[in-house]
Amino acid sequence: MKLFILIAAMSLFGSFFASASEGKLVEPYEAPKVEAKDQDGNAVKLEEAYAKGLTLVYFYPKSGTPGCTAQACSLRDAYEDLTKEGIKVFGVSTDDVAAQKKFVENKKLPFTILADPDGKVLEAFKVKKIPLIGLASRQAFLIKDGKVIWHDAKASTAEQAADVLKVVREMRK
Numbered sequence: 297m298k299l300f301i302l303i304a305a306m307s308l309f310g311s312f313f314a315s316a317s318e319g320k321l322v323e324p325y326e327a328p329k330v331e332a333k334d335q336d337g338n339a340v341k342l343e344e345a346y347a348k349g350l351t352l353v354y355f356y357p358k359s360g361t362p363g364c365t366a367q368a369c370s371l372r373d374a375y376e377d378l379t380k381e382g383i384k385v386f387g388v389s390t391d392d393v394a395a396q397k398k399f400v401e402n403k404k405l406p407f408t409i410l411a412d413p414d415g416k417v418l419e420a421f422k423v424k425k426i427p428l429i430g431l432a433s434r435q436a437f438l439i440k441d442g443k444v445i446w447h448d449a450k451a452s453t454a455e456q457a458a459d460v461l462k463v464v465r466e467m468r469k
Contacts, residue, residue: 319436319448319459321467327351327439328420332388332410335396340410342386342417346439350383352460353439354451355423357431359391359399359409366453367434368405374457375406381464386410388417389432438463 329343345351354371356364371378371385378385385407391399396409412418412432418425424433434453438446438460446463 319446319451319463321445321463322447324440324443324445327353327437327442327444328417330417330420332412332417333393335393335400335409335411337393340386340408343442345384345386347442349441350381350464351386351439352378352383352436353386353388353421354434354436354456355388355418355421355432356434356451357389357426357429359389359395360402363434363453364389365403367451367456368399368403368409370452370454370456370458371407372403372405374461377461378457381461383438383460383464388412390415390418390430436460 327343327346331339331341334340342353354367356367358364368387371387375385387405387407387409389396390412392413393411396411399405400409410417415425418432421435421437423435425431426433434451436448436451436456436459437444448459452459
């Protein structure tokens with residue numbers, strides 16, 4: 297029953313949170329220094345991951361749901377292009393480690409997924425939760441050398457990778 301309510305609520309709010317990408321370059325600011333466990337239960341310090349180069353930290357509501365799967369698969373399918381551009385990818389949701397592990401294995405995700413059941417990563421990035429269901433809103437942050445340089449407050453599902461690649465390639469022109 298809980299799952300049905302979750303899916304219904306996500307469908308209801310889906311159009312609001314999955315609308316066309318509105319990502320934009322921002323005045324660079326210090327990326328949050330926060331730690332979380334990955335899908336294997338290992339501690340990941342994001343500040344170490346994004347100290348040099350480009351890092352994408354994207355947030356999604358719930359592992360395995362349709363929109364979240366489309367977003368993750370967009371990044372999975374373009375992973376070679378993303379890595380050629382020097383981009384490290386981290387996904388974050390409020391799911392626990394076991395759910396993240398299952399998601400990574402089922403969808404064959406080649407990047408790190410972080411478990412944030414206590415919401416400390418969401419809080420550090422100031423990612424709001426979806427009303428009524430309390431899950432992460434869909435957002436993305438591009439970090440360069442430890443500074444947030446691009447923020448997409450309404451990240452796309454199927455076009456997440458294309459949006460990120462577009463902004464990185466435009467920056468390099």
